[in-house]
Amino acid sequence: MSSIRRIAVFTSGGDAPGMNAAVRAVVRTAVYHDLHVYGIYRGYDGMVNGDIKRLEVGDVANILQRGGTVLKTARSEAFRTKEGRKQAYESLMAHDIDGVVAIGGDGTYTGANIFSKEYNIPFVGLPGTIDNDIFGTDYTIGFDTAINTAIEAVDKIRDTADSHNRLFFVEVMGRHAGFIALHTGIGSGAGAIFLPETDTSIEELSDILHKSAKRQKLFNLVIVAEGNKNGDANTIAKAIKDANPEYDIKVTIIGHLQRGGSPTAMDRVLASRMGHSAVQTLLRGDSGVAIGIINDKITFTPFEEAISKTKQLNKDLVRMAEILAM
Numbered sequence: 304m305s306s307i308r309r310i311a312v313f314t315s316g317g318d319a320p321g322m323n324a325a326v327r328a329v330v331r332t333a334v335y336h337d338l339h340v341y342g343i344y345r346g347y348d349g350m351v352n353g354d355i356k357r358l359e360v361g362d363v364a365n366i367l368q369r370g371g372t373v374l375k376t377a378r379s380e381a382f383r384t385k386e387g388r389k390q391a392y393e394s395l396m397a398h399d400i401d402g403v404v405a406i407g408g409d410g411t412y413t414g415a416n417i418f419s420k421e422y423n424i425p426f427v428g429l430p431g432t433i434d435n436d437i438f439g440t441d442y443t444i445g446f447d448t449a450i451n452t453a454i455e456a457v458d459k460i461r462d463t464a465d466s467h468n469r470l471f472f473v474e475v476m477g478r479h480a481g482f483i484a485l486h487t488g489i490g491s492g493a494g495a496i497f498l499p500e501t502d503t504s505i506e507e508l509s510d511i512l513h514k515s516a517k518r519q520k521l522f523n524l525v526i527v528a529e530g531n532k533n534g535d536a537n538t539i540a541k542a543i544k545d546a547n548p549e550y551d552i553k554v555t556i557i558g559h560l561q562r563g564g565s566p567t568a569m570d571r572v573l574a575s576r577m578g579h580s581a582v583q584t585l586l587r588g589d590s591g592v593a594i595g596i597i598n599d600k601i602t603f604t605p606f607e608e609a610i611s612k613t614k615q616l617n618k619d620l621v622r623m624a625e626i627l628a629m
């Protein structure tokens with residue numbers, strides 16, 4: 304067992320539904336083990352500026368079901384500097400904090416890895432991002448809620464697309480990864496999916512459209528991952544319209560709707576398991592690792608590996624999506 308007595312928790316990067324469930328699990332598990340636990344507000348920016356407050360079990364009551372993060376989040380230029388990280392260290396020492404749980408994406412892990420080596424403070428990371436693009440875990444906190452939000456939106460778009468016999472291009476988030484787009488495309492029965500990881504071309508989509516028309520198969524939904532090579536949904540829609548003027552084409556960008564909303568049961572349970580495990584990890588004296596879940600088992604990936612390796616999209620799922628869309 305480690306000598307850790309006072310830990311801190313913060314959320315960083317894009318917020319994700321389920322972050323509050325993770326924060327709640329960290330606080331409750333820490334208090335159960337007689338640790339003092341502190342919330343750092345606004346991510347690394349709050350660490351630099353000492354925006355730190357003691358949390359008791361009551362402070363995380365009634366947040367499990369809420370989207371967003373009660374600890375807020377912010378990008379921090381100061382933390383990228385040695386001086387800023389020195390200030391952050393002093394903030395932590397002002398509260399005698401001897402362990403930290405960082406909830407965020409790969410940028411959060413990168414900061415935690417650099418800082419924990421400079422100041423020899425144990426950090427444990429939780430994958431909090433809707434993108435699901437973190438190596439070392441099947442799922443990130445927020446991904447399940449985001450794809451459910453996106454699929455619900457696309458189902459609504461399908462209604463009006465069918466009524467007007469229109470072709471809709473729907474853009475989803477994911478930064479540089481296609482996990483949200485792939486799962487949304489499969490779950491909504493889209494005719495085609497543009498992913499950063501594949502090379503689907505505008506010409507290929509035109510061919511698919513013509514083949515569907517020949518078979519009198521209704522084709523009215525294309526899912527576009529924001530990071531795909533052909534450009535954003537408006538760019539792709541214009542290219543298809545230019546090549547097929549007869550099509551009545553519309554574009555919908557779901558945007559930040561995918562970041563909000565009450566977390567699904569899956570995300571609440573995932574986040575609770577990960578937050579609980581993060582405190583146990585610090586208590587065991589382990590650190591410098593990112594918590595994950597693989598085949599329903601909690602896993603521990605060194606920060607360097609989680610940061611340097613790219614999580615691959617399931618190519619079998621991509622192929623299945625093409626077959627089911629025919």
Ligand code: F6P
Binds near residue numbers: 317408433562
């Ligand atoms: O990383 C989560 C995410 O929602 C990405 O999918 C998206 O590209 C990005 O954040 C948007 O960032 P911001 O909220 O700063 O515009």
